[in-house]
Amino acid sequence: MILTNRTRIARLGLAGLATTGAAAAALTLVPANAQAAELTQAHTATVASASGDSSTAQQSGKANNLDGWIKQSLQIMKAKGIPGSYEGLKRNIMRESGGNPAAQNNWDVNAQQGTPSKGLLQVIDPTFKAYHVAGTAQNVTDPVANITAAANYAAHRYGSIDNVNSAY
Numbered sequence: 675m676i677l678t679n680r681t682r683i684a685r686l687g688l689a690g691l692a693t694t695g696a697a698a699a700a701l702t703l704v705p706a707n708a709q710a711a712e713l714t715q716a717h718t719a720t721v722a723s724a725s726g727d728s729s730t731a732q733q734s735g736k737a738n739n740l741d742g743w744i745k746q747s748l749q750i751m752k753a754k755g756i757p758g759s760y761e762g763l764k765r766n767i768m769r770e771s772g773g774n775p776a777a778q779n780n781w782d783v784n785a786q787q788g789t790p791s792k793g794l795l796q797v798i799d800p801t802f803k804a805y806h807v808a809g810t811a812q813n814v815t816d817p818v819a820n821i822t823a824a825a826n827y828a829a830h831r832y833g834s835i836d837n838v839n840s841a842y
Contacts, residue, residue, distance in 0.1 A: 762836030
């Protein structure tokens with residue numbers, strides 16, 4: 675009998691349940707993307723704190739994590755008349771960067787032309803500069819600035835970030 679990786683994982687998960695109880699089952703059943711996002715958020719918060727970054731998320735008292743960055747961006751977007759929802763932003767962030775504000779694409783056509791996509795919503799520098807929203811950092815990898823500029827771009831091109839369901 676040939677075992678696939680999925681079969682092996684399922685058998686290991688059941689073996690873990692039998693030997694270590696329900697806690698192992700809960701850990702085994704958490705989707706890999708959720709685990710990666712949680713680890714990324716924890717790492718990012720640690721890196722930002724260690725670097726002494728005074729990002730706008732920290733200045734406003736918001737949580738310095740994905741949830742806080744999205745909420746702060748939404749406040750700025752509302753004040754500037756940029757449409758978008760929490761769900762639309764998070765869905766696109768998770769697809770584009772897995773929630774990693776330091777993500778950089780070094781292999782697509784943009785990267786080959788010398789302008790790699792960067793940040794939570796994978797924005798290239800020229801797009802960031804063109805759609806930067808006043809009141810946010812001038813750094814493309816700043817989480818709030820990246821989200822807000824990308825949402826501004828999506829609003830102009832697609833009507834809203836909520837209308838984006840693939841690479842944009």
